[in-house]
Amino acid sequence: MPDPLSTTLAALADPTRRAILARLSEGEATVNELAKPFEISLPAVSRHLKVLERAGLISRSREAQWRPCKLQAQNLRAVDDWLSFYRRFWDESFERMAAYINELSQGDGDERTKKRR
């Protein structure tokens, strides 16, 4: 059994499943409604929904016959928590790059001043 974070990340590692989550961010939807924009069969959509449900990223109503799907975004929070540790690394590299560009443009400015002299 993979750990919950691995299950969530594996469920997200598919463009169709991410598109399904994006559609559900606008509100509940049935399997038929979810299948419409995709060129895949209903059983294929159902399989994707099962993966998302197992990862706790969507829930399906047991009551209504059409069993609408609903986004459960709370589980994405674990991904965000994991990611937050690494945020400083790309912030740092962004700052280094900004400092480098700044340095270059200042150097460029000096060149121009020299030419003008």
Added chain:
Amino acid sequence: MPDPLSTTLAALADPTRRAILARLSEGEATVNELAKPFEISLPAVSRHLKVLERAGLISRSREAQWRPCKLQAQNLRAVDDWLSFYRRFWDESFERMAAYINELSQGDGDERTKKRR
């Protein structure tokens, strides 16, 4: 060929690979150094490193014979960008829960006041 974001997410969907990234966040390391804390073979670690390298999450020096691995955290930014759209959903549900708890505790206070009377 999966899209870059799917490749990154699939690479992250493994606890050993996430542990390798955590180790590399402390600095460069060789395959031998990376393999030490895990109860898996060197070839297994090498396979994990290949997955991480393909996802652009690590780079390996071509120069040194021991080819140290280095964290490339910038690619995690795409995951963060994707996630940022969904942040409002768990923020909202957290706020709703906080409001509900607040409501409950106020109700509880009223009950106690009634009993005291």
